């Protein structure tokens with residue numbers, strides 16, 4: 001079976017025609033199928049190839065089943081199981097959190113503007129130039145020997161890492177409800193809304209103070225309710241052969 005993409009006349013012959021050698025469809029959308037079974041690309045000049053394409057009868061269809069069944073002529077529709085904008089932004093925050101060296105708390109933040117463009121990403125970590133091997137990561141003990149005086153929070157890093165001139169009216173997606181210090185920065189940066197996953201420290205004073213500040217400043221906050229418990233990244237999804245030799 002031979003496939004070619006729409007607008008194929010501008011492509012090289014190498015790109016133009018592909019032989020399907022597996023049961024996995026080569027293209028998920030916009031594919032067309034030759035019914036007159038033209039010869040292989042390598043056996044045709046480019047002009048001949050273009051001529052064949054112009055005269056070939058093409059239909060938009062699913063690839064012919066490998067079991068020799070009837071041609072499926074149903075229209076090819078878009079994917080339905082793509083992630084939502086909110087799942088995307090919160091996933092970016094959670095992926096960013098995986099960069100954190102903090103052994104007890106990994107938090108990520110993703111700031112998004114009014115056009116759904118990501119304008120800042122951050123995670124909790126020690127300040128630039130301050131060794132995360134030398135500074136303490138403990139949660140308890142003498143204050144100066146804990147992480148608290150030193151760690152930059154995810155929201156703070158996301159704000160400082162911004163790639164936009166202004167964060168006015170942006171939304172921040174973050175794993176944990178922001179502390180009072182992060183709330184102050186969000187307010188001053190002009191962020192209009194905070195979307196969080198967990199508010200597990202809500203009874204601690206810094207988070208009570210945070211809510212007090214956000215309420216006074218009129219900044220909305222709401223919990224993110226995921227549709228599923230996890231979103232999985234598989235590096236071989238684009239090429240299943242990538243790890244085939246290892247299994």
Ligand SMILES: [Zn+2]
Pocket residue numbers: 153154155178179180181182183
């Ligand atoms: Zn904070």
